[in-house]
Amino acid sequence: MTEAIARIERHANIAVLLINAPPVNALGQAVRAELQATVELLHKDAGLDALVIACEGRTFFAGADIREFDRPPQAPLLPGLINAIEASSKPVIAAIHGTALGGGLEVALGCHLRIAAQSAKMGLPEVKLGLLPGAGGTQRLPRLVGLKKALDMMVSGEPIGAAEAQELGLVDRVVEDQGLIDAAIALARDAVAGRISPRKTRDRALQAPEAGFFAAYRKDNARKFGRLDAPQAIVKVVERSLSASFDDATAFERAQFDILRSSAQSKALRYAFFAERDVKNVPGIDVKTPVVPVENIGIIGAGTMGTGIAVNFLLAGLPVTLLEMNEAALTRGAETIRKIIQRNVESGRTSRTSADQALGLLHPTLAFNDLASADLVIEAAFETLDVKQDIFTRLDAIAKPGAILATNTSYLDVDKIASFTARPEHVLGLHFFSPANVMKLLEVVRGAKTSGPVLATALKLAARIGKIPVVSGVCYGFIGNRMLAARRVALDKSVLEGASPYAIDRVAEEFGFAMGPFRVSDLAGLDLGWSKETSTGATMKERLCEMDRRGQKTKAGYYDYDDKMKPSASPLVEQTIKDLAAARGIPQRAWIDAELLDLLLTPMIAEGRKILAEGIALRASDIDVVWLHGYGWPRWRGGPMYYGEKHPV
Numbered sequence: 001m002t003e004a005i006a007r008i009e010r011h012a013n014i015a016v017l018l019i020n021a022p023p024v025n026a027l028g029q030a031v032r033a034e035l036q037a038t039v040e041l042l043h044k045d046a047g048l049d050a051l052v053i054a055c056e057g058r059t060f061f062a063g064a065d066i067r068e069f070d071r072p073p074q075a076p077l078l079p080g081l082i083n084a085i086e087a088s089s090k091p092v093i094a095a096i097h098g099t100a101l102g103g104g105l106e107v108a109l110g111c112h113l114r115i116a117a118q119s120a121k122m123g124l125p126e127v128k129l130g131l132l133p134g135a136g137g138t139q140r141l142p143r144l145v146g147l148k149k150a151l152d153m154m155v156s157g158e159p160i161g162a163a164e165a166q167e168l169g170l171v172d173r174v175v176e177d178q179g180l181i182d183a184a185i186a187l188a189r190d191a192v193a194g195r196i197s198p199r200k201t202r203d204r205a206l207q208a209p210e211a212g213f214f215a216a217y218r219k220d221n222a223r224k225f226g227r228l229d230a231p232q233a234i235v236k237v238v239e240r241s242l243s244a245s246f247d248d249a250t251a252f253e254r255a256q257f258d259i260l261r262s263s264a265q266s267k268a269l270r271y272a273f274f275a276e277r278d279v280k281n282v283p284g285i286d287v288k289t290p291v292v293p294v295e296n297i298g299i300i301g302a303g304t305m306g307t308g309i310a311v312n313f314l315l316a317g318l319p320v321t322l323l324e325m326n327e328a329a330l331t332r333g334a335e336t337i338r339k340i341i342q343r344n345v346e347s348g349r350t351s352r353t354s355a356d357q358a359l360g361l362l363h364p365t366l367a368f369n370d371l372a373s374a375d376l377v378i379e380a381a382f383e384t385l386d387v388k389q390d391i392f393t394r395l396d397a398i399a400k401p402g403a404i405l406a407t408n409t410s411y412l413d414v415d416k417i418a419s420f421t422a423r424p425e426h427v428l429g430l431h432f433f434s435p436a437n438v439m440k441l442l443e444v445v446r447g448a449k450t451s452g453p454v455l456a457t458a459l460k461l462a463a464r465i466g467k468i469p470v471v472s473g474v475c476y477g478f479i480g481n482r483m484l485a486a487r488r489v490a491l492d493k494s495v496l497e498g499a500s501p502y503a504i505d506r507v508a509e510e511f512g513f514a515m516g517p518f519r520v521s522d523l524a525g526l527d528l529g530w531s532k533e534t535s536t537g538a539t540m541k542e543r544l545c546e547m548d549r550r551g552q553k554t555k556a557g558y559y560d561y562d563d564k565m566k567p568s569a570s571p572l573v574e575q576t577i578k579d580l581a582a583a584r585g586i587p588q589r590a591w592i593d594a595e596l597l598d599l600l601l602t603p604m605i606a607e608g609r610k611i612l613a614e615g616i617a618l619r620a621s622d623i624d625v626v627w628l629h630g631y632g633w634p635r636w637r638g639g640p641m642y643y644g645e646k647h648p649v
């Protein structure tokens with residue numbers, strides 16, 4: 001028997017509606033029906049003078065039920081329901097805790113008074129789904145917090161805290177988390193007694209901005225809006241509210257919402273939302289799977305990856321023993337960690353106190369045996385199998401029983417690495433993406449013998465450090481890098497056949513990538529894995545490295561870079577391509593943009609299908625999450641597999 005999703009408590013003449021629709025009290029049809037019934041009850045029951053709307057569980061309504069958007073709308077519809085709340089002659093109070101988002105905040109905006117727990121957050125994140133607030137939010141929020149602040153909140157989708165909300169006039173009172181319902185009842189009594197005036201938000205004045213505001217707003221945000229439709233629509237709807245009645249403006253809002261809801265961008269963004277949440281569904285792993293307690297971390301290697309990885313754990317409050325082979329490397333690594341955390345403080349991402357606490361948890365060491373007490377050791381050393389063999393053989397000898405031994409390898413065979421130990425069930429890959437303290441993606445590479453509890457522990461730990469874990473099987477390059485390698489082969493071949501690297505980058509950036517593949521190569525460095533001694537000039541990468549054009553680091557790679565690192569096409573590179581093609585007898589031809597786009601996408605999508613067929617990835621949407629969070633795939637295009645389904649290649 002499913003628990004009732006609604007109950008009403010009567011406190012003399014005050015009714016308290018408590019919705020309980022886990023996990024986030026989404027405003028699905030059943031919840032909306034309960035809200036409607038309660039508003040009707042308030043209207044009919046002469047013994048009731050006010051209503052408090054609240055939710056049980058972890059949050060006030062976290063928005064409309066996103067899953068409903070792919071189905072025909074079902075009555076009661078949210079806009080009409082909110083209008084009915086607002087039209088009530090008896091005060092309706094919203095008691096907000098957790099995250100009042102989207103339609104959830106719009107319900108609160110339709111109430112006559114709002115009270116929030118001090119830890120509550122509230123926002124209109126519809127833009128992240130390619131939508132706009134479609135239940136009056138574009139009209140009511142500006143009337144409470146001012147037009148500019150409302151626009152900023154809606155086009156960013158970012159929530160604000162209760163204190164700021166109170167300052168802005170979005171909420172009327174802020175109370176201790178524990179006392180929210182009692183305080184809401186007291187507020188209702190104050191409203192009934194006339195000690196505070198309940199107001200219809202729609203009746204509040206909308207302050208017109210200065211002349212030219214909207215043109216300037218569009219211009220200032222053009223880069224941020226990019227190709228996205230929703231932010232532009234939000235500005236358009238808010239602009240309309242200055243020259244239309246409330247009802248006409250909300251009708252226009254709804255019309256724009258309907259257009260966005262059926263748009264390709266919104267469908268892709270909603271797909272991405274659920275894809276990111278689906279990654280945790282791993283066959284054989286569930287809430288009953290035991291997990292290994294992890295309270296302290298060992299990291300081997302204090303280079304770029306090791307230090308970035310360490311920062312994640314330190315900021316999550318986990319002590320890190322950082323091992324290097326020599327004092328100079330260790331000192332450099334510790335300094336890098338300090339700098340990264342300092343940058344976090346300067347950007348406001350981390351408080352000074354948290355930064356000091358994090359740095360206090362770092363234990364640099366040259367003694368391998370200091371790793372013996374770690375619950376999890378992550379190896380982030382040189383990317384060669386013999387280095388891994390040496391490290392894992394030594395680790396196996398000293399690590400405590402039950403410790404998890406992970407490798408951060410980007411390509412190498414995790415099963416082979418596990419075979420260097422007598423505990424392969426405790427070995428797996430934790431493939432972080434550089435910069436490891438920033439990128440959210442974590443490929444969790446499950447070896448043939450990796451146990452369920454060890455995998456479950458990795459998934460749980462990923463969430464603890466704010467990563468999105470995608471489980472991968474063992475193959476060369478796992479999911480992301482294997483698809484990247486397939487694309488790279490196709491691109492390098494086509495460049496010798498006349499496809500311009502600069503045109504390829506342009507097409508990639510027009511498609512929505514922040515940076516084309518050749519600019520990314522220059523950024524990463526063309527000399528990764530290259531050595532002067534063995535170089536034979538057989539590929540463009542080798543030729544460029546031989547010319548000391550190793551990428552941005554030498555201010556020359558595929559591109560020339562000026563002092564501000566502005567890239568420009570290089571005639572020398574173009575000539576080098578022609579010379580190499582001629583030397584290899586490869587005829588050159590002209591390429592059209594459509595062919596270049598096909599080149600960028602088809603090989604990697606084909607490789608993704610193989611990865612799926614081989615069971616390396618659990619589902620196509622996992623592959624898309626890898627590309628969304630590891631390689632900058634434009635989110636409003638869903639992901640390579642999603643795109644391939646929509647545009648059969």
Ligand code: T1G
Nearest residue numbers: 023024026062063064065066101102103125133134135277
């Ligand atoms: N609809 C349906 N399911 C939702 C949902 C929603 N709005 N929000 C979360 N879920 C599911 C999610 O898929 C997951 O399911 C579980 O809840 C826990 O989520 C008319 C049009 C609230 C901050 O955009 O931001 O209102 O995987 O893992 O990390 O104008 O969920 O467990 O089966 O994210 O603690 C606007 C979206 C909708 C908020 C909680 N609202 N949600 O984060 O948990 S559009 C949003 C979130 C709208 C109106 C418009 C987060 C969260 P499962 P989770 P979390």
